[in-house]
Amino acid sequence: MKSGFIASATLLSLLLSAYALADDDCSDPVSDWQPRETLRQQVERQYGWSVQRIKVDDGCYELKGLDRKGNAIEASYSPASLRLRTLEIHFRDDGDARDYLGSPLTE
Structure with a gap:
């Protein structure tokens, strides 16, 4: 009985993990995508x-670059709406996360 429960829990965990990973992909129709140059101009200006x-990675725009303080950034955007999906910041030794807290990026 106990091994059946463990097997069921493991299977459920794997299924939920697969669902979560699949959700990382963008599914916007290519005909609705905005040009990459529009995204470039938007983040440079904003x-x-x-x-x-x-x-393009998994149907999303994947952007790599530097923020205004020289920290490396990796961001994922929906190609149709250009909505930010994920943001990863690799702070330099003197970098400070407070630059991003309470900014329009997190609101």
Whole structure:
């Protein structure tokens, strides 16, 4: 009985993990996508980021660059709405997360 419960719990955990991973993909129809250059201009104007590249990964725009203080950033955007989906910041030794707390990025 106990092994059946453990097997069921493990299977449920795997299914939920797979669902969570699948949710990371963007599913916007390609016909609705905005140009990458529009995203580049938006983040440079709005946040002062320096964009190094924008590529497509799992149906999303994946942006890599530097913020205005030289911290490395990786961000994922929905290609149709250009809505921020994920943001990863690799702070330099003198970097400070307070620059992002309470900013329009998190509101």
